[in-house]
Amino acid sequence: MSKVLIISDSHGLTKELEIIRERHVNEVDLMIHCGDSQLMPTDPWISGYLTVMGNCDFGAEYPLETTAEVAGRKFFITHGHRYSVKSTLMNLKYKAEELNADIVCFGHSHVLGAEVVAGTLFINPGSICMPRERFEKTYVILDLQSDKINMSVYEHSGRELTNLAREFIL
Template sequence: MKALLISDSHGSEVELKEVIDRCRGEVDAVFHCGDSELSQSSPILQGVHTVQGNVDKPGEFPEDTAVDIKGIRILVTHGHLYNIKMTHIPLSYRAEEKAARMACFGHSHHPTAFEDHGIIFVNPGSLMQPRTRPEPTYAITEFTKDGAVEVRFYERTTGEEVEDLRASFAEKS
């Protein structure tokens, strides 16, 4: 199972559409982790699992969502309601509650992937406003048949992998 993860596109429709169009044919699902600043009726977000960010219009999207894609449960949230800039612990409790194998979030604009207690946490970074790195990023996660997980991050404008951000995780024990 492969998924495209995007976050914090902040109203940039052209760039968001470009990334989704570039990747849609190679992934099973597309997730937007909030702060799209678009309406739910936007054609760009059709077929995209999107959650509410702290600057999105209130009530436009769910605060979080748990989706099963090819047998993998993915929790998606923006992160502001889970204090994600300080700690991942509140989000880890929510992920456990939802029986998620992966928890995706945004808000900090910091691309990262790590594992804790068998849950993979991924922040794809910001599509438009990077903070801790110079490049705007998105991520593609791939779950292999043996349960291993590969997370690759890509630079928005070129589509080239940002190799020093790549993360791999063994199958869940």
């Protein structure tokens, strides 16, 4: 059993990233930041997160996208602004197929969401700074099990939003 923390769109927040990292560092195998941290890779607050470049990350030396593998599942990580994620997941779906990704992590829209499209799980953890379509400032933890994935949603304060938990069979 492995766990992955996914966060995005922190837009300059520092203390919050550090608190969330310290809260979960001993229970997760990977921490992903889907961009728009507005921090430099050398900033201590973003250390420990696998981070990609967002449209507001000027001058930072992050990759535009990356992949990672945890518990035999391939993750594709991007901010999403180059894939028009505010209007469609189709472009991300094609990229996921090209990479043979099981899970796609993205941000940009600040809208919390999770859905399976053609056997691939698409996760947007929302924003811990400026959420849209809901009040809670959120991040996600995926519990990767051999036959399913359990998603837990947390407020930046650490409170679990149990009504938003979902189980996905991939």
